[in-house]
Structure formats: C-alpha cells, structure tokens
Amino acid sequence: DEIYVELAPDGATWKAVAVWRGAREPRPGNAIIRGHVSYVLAQAPATETSGTDGNSIPCPNCGSAFVTYGIESYFVPEGEGRVLEDQRNAGDLTIDVALGDNGTAAIKQLRLNGEPVYEEPLF
Structure with missing residues (x-):
C-alpha cells in the first residue's frame, strides 16, 4: 500500500508526525514523503508510544508498519x-x-x- 508521511523538523533532522493513505498537504514548515508499506506487525510489544507533545500515552493496540521510501540504499x-x-x-x-x-x-x-x-x- 502507498502511504504519505508528514515530516516535521526536529533539530538537525526530521521526524514523522502523521501518516495517510492518500496525498495531503503538509502543515506549514513540514514536508511529505511518499512510501510503500512492506509489511505490518499486527501488535507491537510496546504498550506505550510518545505523544506529539513528547509525553507517553497508552497504546495497547499499536502495531508496527515497515515502510520503504526508495532511499534505503x-x-x-x-x-x-x-x-x-x-x-x-x-x-x-x-x-x-x-x-x-x-x-x-x-x-x-x-x-x-x-x-x-x-x-x-x-x-
């Protein structure tokens, strides 16, 4: 599946802040990178994830998607x-x-x- 990941500046690098199945306009100052989901793990072993404000939030049903962007090599x-x-x-x-x-x-x-x-x- 094709996905679109919104990237936001994070110091000297960028980090993913949102993901969609269809193309979207990024928020001001952000960018979009297109990727393809290679495979999905239905449930990740972690029970928490970091919120957008840096705080941990409960995430008992979170999974992991492995995405390629064409920049792997x-x-x-x-x-x-x-x-x-x-x-x-x-x-x-x-x-x-x-x-x-x-x-x-x-x-x-x-x-x-x-x-x-x-x-x-x-x-």
Missing part, C-alpha cells in the same frame, strides 16, 4: 561500504533527501557526524 566506491555501515549503525551517518512535489524521495548527500562525505551528481 546508496552506492559508494568499492571497499568503503562496510565503514559507512558501521558509522550508520553507530548513529553517526545521516542523509540529505530531496523531496519532489508528489513526495518522491532521492538521496542527495551522505553526512558523517554532520559533515558531507558523498554527494549525488545532478545527472
């Missing part, structure tokens, strides 16, 4: 992938993403500890 020079995977797993690697008007996403740049390390050419 990025090709780097041979021999450099393992190092970047280790940095990603440590939480030190982020990406800059360009979003089209229809929510389509494309990786534009990789950043290691906030510094650019790889940039996509225009063509």
Whole structure:
C-alpha cells in the first residue's frame, strides 16, 4: 500500500508526525514523503508510544508498519561500504533527501557526524 508521511523538523533532522493513505498537504514548515508499506506487525510489544507533545500515552493496540521510501540504499566506491555501515549503525551517518512535489524521495548527500562525505551528481 502507498502511504504519505508528514515530516516535521526536529533539530538537525526530521521526524514523522502523521501518516495517510492518500496525498495531503503538509502543515506549514513540514514536508511529505511518499512510501510503500512492506509489511505490518499486527501488535507491537510496546504498550506505550510518545505523544506529539513528547509525553507517553497508552497504546495497547499499536502495531508496527515497515515502510520503504526508495532511499534505503546508496552506492559508494568499492571497499568503503562496510565503514559507512558501521558509522550508520553507530548513529553517526545521516542523509540529505530531496523531496519532489508528489513526495518522491532521492538521496542527495551522505553526512558523517554532520559533515558531507558523498554527494549525488545532478545527472
């Protein structure tokens, strides 16, 4: 299933704040990214989730959806992938993403500890 996820700024990154099955206009200052649900776990083991105000709210029937956005992989020079995977797993690697008007996403740049390390050419 195709979904549309609203993203809001969260410091130096962005976070998901809403999700819909159809295209929507984001709130001012936010953006929309289009994704596809890969699979759903009917019930997540957690019993709480974070509310939009940062407080925990009860969520006994929450589930988890696994979503792909078309930005799950990025090709780097041979021999450099393992190092970047280790940095990603440590939480030190982020990406800059360009979003089209229809929510389509494309990786534009990789950043290691906030510094650019790889940039996509225009063509």
